[in-house]
Amino acid sequence: MAICLKCSKRSNQVGELCSCGGGYTVYDDHGNDPLGLLGKMLANKLLPMAVLSTGQMTICYEALEPMVDRTVSLIVGRPEMAKDPEFRTRFLSLIDKFAVIKSPNSLGVLEEIELPETKTLAITCEAYKGEPLIEFMATHEIDPVGIMHIIHQILQVAAAYHKNGIAVPHLSMSNIRIMRMGSDEYFVKLTGMAESVLSWMDKEDFVDDVYHVGQLALSLMTGKPSPIETVELPADRAYLLPIAQIFLRAIAPADKRFSSCIELCQTFEAVFELNTRDSEQVVPVRNSVTKKSSDRHTPVPYDQVIWMHCPPGYRK
Numbered sequence: 001m002a003i004c005l006k007c008s009k010r011s012n013q014v015g016e017l018c019s020c021g022g023g024y025t026v027y028d029d030h031g032n033d034p035l036g037l038l039g040k041m042l043a044n045k046l047l048p049m050a051v052l053s054t055g056q057m058t059i060c061y062e063a064l065e066p067m068v069d070r071t072v073s074l075i076v077g078r079p080e081m082a083k084d085p086e087f088r089t090r091f092l093s094l095i096d097k098f099a100v101i102k103s104p105n106s107l108g109v110l111e112e113i114e115l116p117e118t119k120t121l122a123i124t125c126e127a128y129k130g131e132p133l134i135e136f137m138a139t140h141e142i143d144p145v146g147i148m149h150i151i152h153q154i155l156q157v158a159a160a161y162h163k164n165g166i167a168v169p170h171l172s173m174s175n176i177r178i179m180r181m182g183s184d185e186y187f188v189k190l191t192g193m194a195e196s197v198l199s200w201m202d203k204e205d206f207v208d209d210v211y212h213v214g215q216l217a218l219s220l221m222t223g224k225p226s227p228i229e230t231v232e233l234p235a236d237r238a239y240l241l242p243i244a245q246i247f248l249r250a251i252a253p254a255d256k257r258f259s260s261c262i263e264l265c266q267t268f269e270a271v272f273e274l275n276t277r278d279s280e281q282v283v284p285v286r287n288s289v290t291k292k293s294s295d296r297h298t299p300v301p302y303d304q305v306i307w308m309h310c311p312p313g314y315r316k
Helices: 085-099 133-139 144-163 193-199 206-222 235-250 261-271 302-308
Strands: 047-054 058-065 070-077 109-115 120-126 176-181 184-190
Touching (some): 058 193, 070 085, 085 109, 085 120, 133 176, 144 184, 144 206, 144 235, 144 261, 206 261, 235 261
Antiparallel strands (some): 047 058, 058 070, 109 120
16 A cells, blocks of 8 residues: 555555645655655655665665656665765765675665755665565574575675775674575575665774674574674584684684685685685785785686585485
8 A cells, every 4th residue: 555645645556646746655654754755756756655774874765766667775865964075975985886896695776866855965776675684584494505505695795895895894684685586595685785884984894894794694503693602503503513613713803803704705615615726725815805815706606506505415
């Protein structure tokens, strides 16, 4: 169902101009809108229909582009923040960095937009799809192969961010959505990165990122909430201990952790003897991400990912 926020008239169609002329219909369960943009046409082409998330720096909407009949996610900078020239510079810089991310697990950036209605900046990205991971896990039992596949995707997208100089601060299950994509029933998308990065822009600490990714992986493996300090695995999952050891190193004191998610991802893959040659060693990234070291990493095909996540005796 849909509703007009001006006259409260209900409709079966979202995004249609209400007969009262006061605005367009939005989703009945549209959420709290601190900017008052729901049901209003923005920049003559975008119609916010629901609030997806609210943060200190940004508000994210599900929006319709009527001219092309496309649903997108619309990330709007808070107007009070946009008054700060430094925020605008950081926002634009972030858009440029996001635009070059080459990962299927990252939301693709579509367009940068000036919003005169709110005197702020916005970007449109791919529409949010799927279900928040934490909600998915509450209703689905994921086997170890599926867990490894989810973790591998998280590592790959985090490594892609680090390769392009973007920190992924405080990455958690709240940033992960899961959906079916073709034959892959555990396909992952990373969300909420604009808010996260803008909130922590002055703390681009890749080693700190490694800690949070490690905690996320251990939480997925053990089913326990973070923070996790030790790992105990049942006998039927003891074969996962080498993987757990990798992530225990990821949450070790800062001087003993992996230096970036690139090195963490490479080490994860090396345990399965994938994506590395016999003569090639995993190259640690010290202090900063360099092009030479990051170019050694290439995505692993999905069929190979599934093969590598099978425990001993599982493969046929």
